[in-house]
Amino acid sequence: MNLNADHLTRYLKTVVEKIEEEKNYLSELDRKLGDGDHGVTMSIGFNAVNKKLDELTDEKKVKTVLTSAGMSFLDAVGSSVGPLYASGFIKAGNALGDKEELTDEDIFSLWTSFVDGVEHRSGAKVGDKTILDTLIPFRESLKETSDSDGIVERFSKAVKAGKSGMEETENMQSNIGRSSRLGERSIGTKDPGATSAYLIIQTFLSYIESL
Amino acid sequence: MNLNADHLTRYLKTVVEKIEEEKNYLSELDRKLGDGDHGVTMSIGFNAVNKKLDELTDEKKVKTVLTSAGMSFLDAVGSSVGPLYASGFIKAGNALGDKEELTDEDIFSLWTSFVDGVEHRSGAKVGDKTILDTLIPFRESLKETSDSDGIVERFSKAVKAGKSGMEETENMQSNIGRSSRLGERSIGTKDPGATSAYLIIQTFLSYIESL
Amino acid sequence: MKKLINNPDNVVEEMIEGYVKAHASSVKMLENKRSIVSTKPTIENKVGILIGGGSGHEPAFLGYIGEGMADGVAVGNIFASPPPSPILETTKAIDKGAGVVYLYGNYAGDVMNFGMAADLADMEGITVKSALTSDDVASAPLDEKEKRRGIAGEFFVFKTAGAAADKGYDIDGVVRIAELTNDNTRSMGVGLSPCYLPQTGEPSFELEDDEMELGLGHHGEPGIKKVPLGTADEVADELMTRIMDELAIEDEEVAVLVNGLGSTPQMDLYILFRRVEQILSEKGIKIYRSYVGDYITSLEMGGASITITKLNDELKELIDHPVDCPAFTQK
Amino acid sequence: MKKLINNPDNVVEEMIEGYVKAHASSVKMLENKRSIVSTKPTIENKVGILIGGGSGHEPAFLGYIGEGMADGVAVGNIFASPPPSPILETTKAIDKGAGVVYLYGNYAGDVMNFGMAADLADMEGITVKSALTSDDVASAPLDEKEKRRGIAGEFFVFKTAGAAADKGYDIDGVVRIAELTNDNTRSMGVGLSPCYLPQTGEPSFELEDDEMELGLGHHGEPGIKKVPLGTADEVADELMTRIMDELAIEDEEVAVLVNGLGSTPQMDLYILFRRVEQILSEKGIKIYRSYVGDYITSLEMGGASITITKLNDELKELIDHPVDCPAFTQK
């Protein structure tokens, strides 16, 4: 599979739609665990990304699409997820050099770098009930499979691993971020960030499946 | 009928109870027309009267009972009804000189003076949707009857006149006090002050009937 | 009704107690517990400024005791004028031989109680003059202005009259300033959600989820009518139209107060202010000073009012005069 | 949810616009519209004080720009840390060669964004140091104090660190004061009714009519537990026990802040303060200064918090230092 800047743009625009659909759910999760704004923040952020993408229609470098998306997300939202997802997008972009066409291997390093970027900024680890509970299993699964499995199949497995991770956050006690002060009261609700992270990777899978 | 300070004290204590029973209703009327505190104010005021009466158990002069009641009511509540009812009680007391026993004629002047006192302070007239819509018809009726009608019968007629006046306030547009700014929206609710004034005179009638 | 209180019958006493402890260097309570006066020795021959009214409007009125505003306050029950006796005690405590000016809103109860207190003070040889505030354009037609009630515009009357007294105006001069400020001041408000009297626990009024009360009084009194809840800009437009229609402004600058009634976020007040500023600026009218916040409230009522005061040079100087009160300080 | 707003997506922008117009002589907005700085020329070589965090806490943070407090603020979305770029712009605008201190509450988002901004400022040659506030005793056990969040105690950190900068302390001195103040400060709050994010219109939490949330965070985050609504005295007792348990006070005096979360009447706050004063006075602890009111809010949330700061002589001097901000002036 070959993906170019235009593909990435279309993928990101699908995320914009997906977040818009799910924003109330994301905020609802955050009302239970935090300050209730996660859906609002994701929506503001991806709307800013969308606006940025419209300015970049002629852009050829995938890196520029990704790092611009990250920066406009960050500048629009701040918040906790701003630095996290922005670091992901920026690291993902930087991993691609000046490429205009991504091979399967590039797509692999885009996403492992994305997770590396988030992880680097985060300070959290698996089990802390955060975004990383989705992203680390996703990345580890990607690493465990190889090119020979076929790109869609690889992502399908990885997204499944991310999904389990996301679902497991329901029974976790939060260790980081706003919800960490709830102690046991944080158990019983899925982590909003883990849920939005799942939307991001799941939408990527659907997108490449549709190609 | 002869009434002394002790009778007046017992009568006023019955008013205390009556106001306590009706305070929610009085506040409810005032919520529709004003600031919702009429029952609260009447209750605070008559509780202060009650406390004062307990200090005056040996008092012989009726005047002292009435003026002290008026002053403690005023000092406890301020508000609109404080000066109005206090002026009534003080004028009523002053009309009785140093008497310790009231004749029918004294009782007549106690109440006409009470109304005079309220009227003098008020500046309102009949039809303005106030306390006076109860008290003026009550006083005029007292004046139209004579000693020969018997005191209970006289008060029974007068309280009936006061009651009609009170009921008519429901269809009046307020011209004075807090509710005067409602214009037509003041129509349809009985005036709280007219209602508390009716409780005061009606309780007096019941009291002398019970003797 | 959810409140952080103890016995509902004691709220006023306990609030005053807390207030006097919290601001012990600024205010003290007289023996009657309803008269609060400044701890700063009043300047000899300064006209005393006495303000007051019911409780439930905090920081009004007791928050405005201090240099440049009031010398003393008489505190009533919730939404009820104080009786004459604490007014009289406050009067005696603050009179420094130059007389005392009573500043209060035009409400039947206040008129009677402050009137009686003034008579009593007169009998004790203290000169008292009164100036009533009647800024609420929604409370009566212009040709019956004497019937209008005072709402947040009282703040500007306290401000200018307090400054005048501080600057050494005599009693007639202070009254003139209070009346001039009142004449030049118009306010109007909207109510979005009720307040609850601690003793009844009942909402002061009822509104549907999509309704607001236009022209609401500062004690939950109904206003002109219930109307659909508007946007901040629509509300500002509606209120400003009624306010500005009555203020014939030529080159004068204005003071603006966007006042919260208790539970309205400052965010909303500044969004309202934004539109007020746009409207004035479209008319070419300059804002001399702006005040945005909870200046005179109604417990936890939701809503806001807008006040505009037309300023001449004298009023500008008085508005600029420094103030140092627990609830309001201006350098 | 009833609000006096226009488009929910524009509330922060419109609030800032209104704010800057209302206080044009005190503050101005940089081009990015999320950096607000004082109009007063910062003294050369004074350490810059930058405060900030999400919106919805008004008058915090932008109300505290002025002499003796902050030089600039970076404004985030509602309950969301500002991104690095407005923090950086504010930093550049207020640096006078002596460096800039960032003061903010200990929240994951703020730590990341202010941290990134500090790195960027460093790359531009500006010395930035940060001091985080973590005063909420309900937010983690004492042995995990580094996990605690900052709530109303931030006000005292702004106050003392702002004063230190104004008095000419160098950057390490200002940080030392901020950290000392934070170490000496404990807060805890209760929530009675939720706030509503303009964009979701949903209540931030749900409580029964007879419940309160003990240890509530300043963004509607759940606290320790839901408990039956207590009286003001019971609430003060509960909060004060947890606060005072951690403050080993010998002869020191304290500063007290009873902070309203948005829709709590001042009456209730003073009734709470009354009990706080009784408790301290029973322990023989003297109150050096008291602050009662809405200092750091959560939109229209109902509830209050209590903050106690233990003062040494240096902190007393700094607490006394004059302040002149739109939201807070102290002579």
Ligand SMILES: Nc1ncnc2c1ncn2[C@@H]1O[C@H](COP(=O)(O)OP(=O)(O)O)[C@@H](O)[C@H]1O
């Ligand atoms: N240090 C962190 N590492 C990873 N994820 C984090 C971290 N801090 C917070 N999060 C994630 O951020 C989510 C909340 O995001 P959001 O609501 O946008 O921010 P905020 O908590 O500042 O309101 C949490 O559900 C959690 O997954």
Ligand SMILES: Nc1ncnc2c1ncn2[C@@H]1O[C@H](COP(=O)(O)OP(=O)(O)O)[C@@H](O)[C@H]1O
């Ligand atoms: N000038 C007046 N003359 C006669 N009655 C009046 C006058 N002003 C007010 N009232 C009466 O007072 C009543 C309201 O009393 P209350 O609620 O105790 O006072 P407030 O309006 O100050 O809250 C009204 O219903 C009306 O009957």
Ligand SMILES: [Mg+2]
């Ligand atoms: Mg959140």
Ligand SMILES: [Mg+2]
């Ligand atoms: Mg009333």
Ligand SMILES: [Mg+2]
């Ligand atoms: Mg009243």
Ligand SMILES: [Mg+2]
């Ligand atoms: Mg947030």
